[in-house]
Amino acid sequence: MYSRQKAFVFGLLGLAFGYFCHRLTLLYDSLTNAPPMERIAYLLGEGLNQVFNPLWLFSFTQKSFLAFILGVLTMTLVYLYVSTGQKVYREGEEYGSARFGTSKEKRNFYSKNPFNDTILARDVRLTLLEKKKPQFDRNKN
Numbered sequence: 001m002y003s004r005q006k007a008f009v010f011g012l013l014g015l016a017f018g019y020f021c022h023r024l025t026l027l028y029d030s031l032t033n034a035p036p037m038e039r040i041a042y043l044l045g046e047g048l049n050q051v052f053n054p055l056w057l058f059s060f061t062q063k064s065f066l067a068f069i070l071g072v073l074t075m076t077l078v079y080l081y082v083s084t085g086q087k088v089y090r091e092g093e094e095y096g097s098a099r100f101g102t103s104k105e106k107r108n109f110y111s112k113n114p115f116n117d118t119i120l121a122r123d124v125r126l127t128l129l130e131k132k133k134p135q136f137d138r139n140k141n
Contacts, residue, residue: 006083014075021071023051025064 027047031039060068103123111117111127118126 007079010075010079010082014072014079017075018068018071020051021067022060022064023057025067026057026059026061027051029061029063 024043024047027050028039028043031042034042106124109124109126111125111130114125116127116129118128120126
């Protein structure tokens with residue numbers, strides 16, 4: 001369920017996405033004279049080419065550090081979603097844990113008196129009146 005390799009990969013992706021968010025925030029803050037909508041349009045257009053212009057820039061501002069933390073937390077949530085939301089598939093088996101019982105198992109649900117049984121199928125009966133062992137007793141409402 002939880003593997004170290006998957007956690008390591010998502011940790012690296014989280015750091016990379018956090019750094020990308022940090023750089024986007026620095027580029028957004030460097031466009032001081034433009035209105036906010038023009039800043040966002042610039043970031044989505046030409047700004048993506050300039051995000052990593054100096055590749056390594058670790059001068060964090062308060063906003064860029066917050067964006068970095070937000071990027072890392074986003075990837076942490078993605079990791080938790082991916083690792084805890086896995087389903088167990090049983091290929092070639094019937095859905096659930098149901099299976100047909102053997103004749104010996106079916107006999108555990110029979111009454112000693114066949115007139116006290118409810119007929120469920122040609123060879124399957126269920127007693128309604130007698131108390132059985134707890135593993136064979138069923139809710140009959």
